[in-house]
Amino acid sequence: MTSTTEETSLKLGHLRLLLALDALLMEGSVGRAAERMGMGTPAMSRILGQIRDVYGDPIFIRSSRRLIPTPFAESMRQRIRALAAEAEALLRRQETSPETIVIGPMDVSGDPVIEAAPLTTRPSILLEGEPLPETFARKLAALGKVEDARKRLAKHIATIGAGIGHSRPLTMSEAQDAFSIILEGKADPVQVGALLSVMHFRGETAAELAGFAQAARAHIGVMGQEATVHLDWPAYISPKSRRMPWFLQAALLLAQCGYRILLHGNDGSANTRGALVSAARAIGIPVCASPVAAVDAMADAGIAYVPIAALSSQIHRLLSLYSVLETRSPIHSLMPLVNPFAAPASMMGVVRPAYRDLHRDAGSILGYRNMTILGASRDAAEATPFRSSTLLRLVDGRAEDLFVPAQPEPKAYALTGMTSLEYWHGVWKGTVRDERAVAIITHTVAVALLTMSKSAESFEEHLRRAQELWRNRRRGSARGRRGEIEPWGSGSGSVADPG
Secondary structure, three states: OHHHHHHHHHHHHHHHHHHHHHHHHHHOOHHHHHHHHOOOHHHHHHHHHHHHHHHOOOOEEEOOOOEEEOHHHHHHHHHHHHHHHHHHHHOOHHHOOOOOOOOOOEOOOOOEOOOOOOOOOOOOOOOOOOOOHHHHHHHHHHHOOOOOHHHHHHHHHHHHHOOOOOOOOOOHHHHHHHHHHHHOOOOOHHHHHHHHHHHHHHOOOHHHHHHHHHHHHHHHOOOOOOOOOOEEEEEOOOOOOOOOOHHHHHHHHHHHOOOOEEEEEOOOOOOOOOHHHHHHHHOOOOEOOOHHHHHHHHHHHOEEEEEHHHHOHHHHHHHOOHHHHOOOOHHHHHHHHOOOOOOOEEEEEEOOHHHHHHHHHHHHHOOOOEEEEEEOOOOEOOOOOOOOEEEEEEEOOEEEEEEEOOOOOOOOOOOOOOOHHHHHHHHHHOOOOOHHHHHHHHHHHHHHHHHHOOOOOOHHHHHHHHHHHHHOOOOOHHHHHOOOOOOOOOHHHOOOOOO
């Protein structure tokens, strides 16, 4: 008898957890979810801990503004909302007749779901004539079926921007549709600003970023068979940044070893010379005005830098909205995920801590197998060896974290009458000695080798290899044109001894 009682109590407890999870998903805040459920914040925090234990998933990642659901939590959102809405309907006397309880089609698992999941839990008090959440949700669902692209985009904006208690994040397919409409030039400019501003203010989800990235990849026409790229290296740094791009020297060092590296960013176009473009040209990295030119450059030199304007003028214009809005937008967040040449490995720098998990989750949704995300001081993959850091990785599709301890910081050198570009170039040529810069470069190379490697070598082993490559860089410059890569340590052809 005791066992049966405990089993019943467990089931009731699990139902309570699902209703609490529904409130958390709708509110994006433990405090507001507790208020909605009529309990204290500490109690809701304990329930969230129980939910995490049940599913073995973090469920939420805390950002500066709100709780961001994990991809697993997002995948359950509509089914949990349908369950909560049905429970509420059954408990309202005026809506307990079979005619008014509407259950939609079965999903792939055979479970009933309502066709247009309500966007929120029902308020305890409704004004006379006030539309129910289900009514609003079904109106949006109907808009999503129309052919008019602007009306479909309006539906997506309403879905995320109707206010607290009346909105939800977009699914991956919805986000892909919304961004596709924008990239095809079918959106009203006001709609573009509204979607990007609301999404940025609320905080993007992994599913939304993945949907945006899918739309961008389809728009660009992701290349795969035509080009062999080993590492995708996005470099969308702020136009206001005055830091020296040591990561470019790390990328060129890898190219000299036989790896094919694709750099792409928002600095420069066919008719402009930005700081990143000038630095790339100074050390011989080809700056390409088209994807075809990039393929040729990588075949010849093993490396290419492609401004985003050469891949998509529409995305370039969207990124340029920064000067109008004076703030970042979801476009900046999605660019590291585009991987325009379908490289098997990608390395990116993400400034905001909460977004590092977000980008890894989005990469996992997109099916990326090998990825490393660095906590960088700019939106480009460049190591920060003088402070401890954690590398967030996808290794053959599995999420892994790697802690890298800090090393002592050498003395920084003054420019001594040189321009910053002359000093930066001097480090590469060896006419300027800067141990601090060399440490940044070699640690960045080590992270890249770790990202591409299929072996079980440790970060320290890759770092020793990177330091050796730096010492031998001028002797190994011809190897970037070989087009063949031999395994590390494979006898006389080893890149450890490029001479």
